[in-house]
Amino acid sequence: MTGMSNLIERFIKEMLEEAEDGIIEIGRNELAEQFGCAPSQINYVLTTRFTPYKGYYIESRRGGGGYIKIVKVGIEEDEDMEDLIVNTIGKSVTKNKAYHIIEGLVEEGVITEREGYMMKAAIEDNALRNAKIDKNHLRADILKNMLLIIMRQ
Numbered sequence: 001m002t003g004m005s006n007l008i009e010r011f012i013k014e015m016l017e018e019a020e021d022g023i024i025e026i027g028r029n030e031l032a033e034q035f036g037c038a039p040s041q042i043n044y045v046l047t048t049r050f051t052p053y054k055g056y057y058i059e060s061r062r063g064g065g066g067y068i069k070i071v072k073v074g075i076e077e078d079e080d081m082e083d084l085i086v087n088t089i090g091k092s093v094t095k096n097k098a099y100h101i102i103e104g105l106v107e108e109g110v111i112t113e114r115e116g117y118m119m120k121a122a123i124e125d126n127a128l129r130n131a132k133i134d135k136n137h138l139r140a141d142i143l144k145n146m147l148l149i150i151m152r153q
Contacts, residue, residue: 004037008045011035012070022072046070052144071148089144092136098123098143111150119146 008031015024032039050056050070059069088101099120106116121127123139131138 004035004041005045005049008035008037008042009049012045012050016070016072023069025067025069027067052141052148055148057145057148089140089147091140092134093140093143094136095123095125095139098139101143115150119143122146 011031012024012026015026016022028039028042032042035041046058046068050058055072057071059071061067061069089098093101102111102116102119105111106113111119123142125135128135128138
């Protein structure tokens with residue numbers, strides 16, 4: 001399976017390099033057919049090799065063959081943002097720490113005050129109350145994805 005995963009990863013990365021804007025949209029089922037594997041293998045590659053830690057934002061659409069939009073965000077080009085995403089937020093972040101990060105971004109002018117309020121609303125305990133997984137892990141994933149989108153702008 002590892003060999004197949006490497007082939008799929010390489011193929012997707014080549015597509016991203018060829019895309020002018022660093023954004024591609026692929027059909028999960030079509031890609032699985034092309035590689036002769038199950039769609040779950042495509043999901044595995046996407047969730048393990050195209051993560052926010054590595055500078056990728058993934059948007060999934062259900063139905064119609066399961067199209068996936070992959071956005072390459074150059075976090076390695078911005079050392080401060082890379083440090084923030086990888087080291088400061090990491091795999092888990094408390095609400096208070098996340099709020100401090102957001103407030104720092106507002107103070108630095110990276111995001112607007114309005115964006116800060118929206119980010120806080122998305123990661124507050126009440127918004128995550130129905131989460132079946134650890135809220136701090138989910139909070140970290142949400143925060144990292146929001147930061148990747150901000151970087152993309």
